[in-house]
Amino acid sequence: MRLVIARCTVDYTGRLNAHLALATRLLVLKADGSVLVHSDALSYKPLNWMSPPCSLVVEEPEADAADVGVIEQWRVTHAKSGDSLLVQIYELIHDSSHELGIDPGLVKSGVEADLQRLLAEQVEVIGEGLSLVRREFPTAIGPVDLLLRNPDGGTIAVEVKRRGDIDGVEQLTRYLELLGRDPHLAPVTGVFAAQEIKPQAKVLATDRGIRCVTLDYEEMKGIESGAPRLF
Amino acid sequence: MRLVIARCTVDYTGRLNAHLALATRLLVLKADGSVLVHSDALSYKPLNWMSPPCSLVVEEPEADAADVGVIEQWRVTHAKSGDSLLVQIYELIHDSSHELGIDPGLVKSGVEADLQRLLAEQVEVIGEGLSLVRREFPTAIGPVDLLLRNPDGGTIAVEVKRRGDIDGVEQLTRYLELLGRDPHLAPVTGVFAAQEIKPQAKVLATDRGIRCVTLDYEEMKGIESGAPRLF
């Protein structure tokens, strides 16, 4: 990994055109050829970048560029899309290279898949007496997260999200429409389960007769890992 | 901006939990207090990060951490959400600070707003004889991108997207439902216009009687900027 601090301009041409006026920025050149341009604010997202696979070529600045002070010029081109990034350097302030090796990678827990797995093991969170038919129940328009059997008759389709948005309600609505046509399953009702449900999503769901359930990941995690309580 | 290359572990606790095992990484500390953790691959997205507003505190490593080789420990805490990042440093390989100043920011062109503007000027792309009623036609649930008048009677609502996804079809469906109730506009038909339309979106749109139109940005740009061709 090469780290460069430089006064530079950057131009991107590809899915859109973007220009960065002359200023001092951090340029990160990664081992896979990718390039990041960062300013001293706005975490996370680079101002400009090029994703691998791409190649960096050091070009000779054009005469008029050199006249206005460009001392070095990089062209980074994406191998497939042809998108390219032109970095024109006016002043090199820092330049160092470092051997990092391969990263063992990030280990996560608490994402949608975890929620779904926990909820499948704890269907009582949805309601009394329900039983799991299966996770990822397949339909023509995609898998339903959880399908439950109601002992009083009928089926419950559960859509699990980390954050419950209007899109999730739409998705569940499509599933309900389709599943409701199946005489083996009908009547099918819907449950929208998420750690956090947006007000508009709640309104839309309620309007469509879909019940909303707010999930507590930490609590569900506790029930899973902890020994059953003694009372 | 402070740049640190270090052998470290990183743990994030917040919306989820995430752990990075011991390895050499780039740590970027920005002027606004935010922190980025990057490996030597996977451009764009940091392995781990903390967004502003947040504060960094250098803690004394616990005895057992010090025993396994932790020489320095940072805790970065988000001011509002309480999310936190724990960086345990085992070896400092590089450490430098740089004054970057404020970035003038990115200038873009060629996004959805351009597509919509161009299409408003070239409604013949949608169909013969149509005329523009207005852009951003207001409704109770948000503005319709383009509203067109059909000389044969009725109205056409156009949803413009750069990439046509199933969400866009849902959005347009909601508009059509609402607009169709207005006797001044009815009958209202829909057109889904995008540079690229996903197969599932096309299927859903067609199923709902919505016509799909694929837009060619470069061609539309050419018609706008170029002189009319001489034949």
Add this chain to the structure above:
DNA sequence: TTTTGGATGTCGTAC
């Protein structure tokens, strides 16, 4: 290889 859907999405903007 293309497609699909999640994401600690992030980021801007209208309300």
Add this chain to the structure above:
DNA sequence: GTACGACGTCCAAAA
């Protein structure tokens, strides 16, 4: 401040 849609979304798993 909240809600909502765009994003050069990025990214990984599935088909």
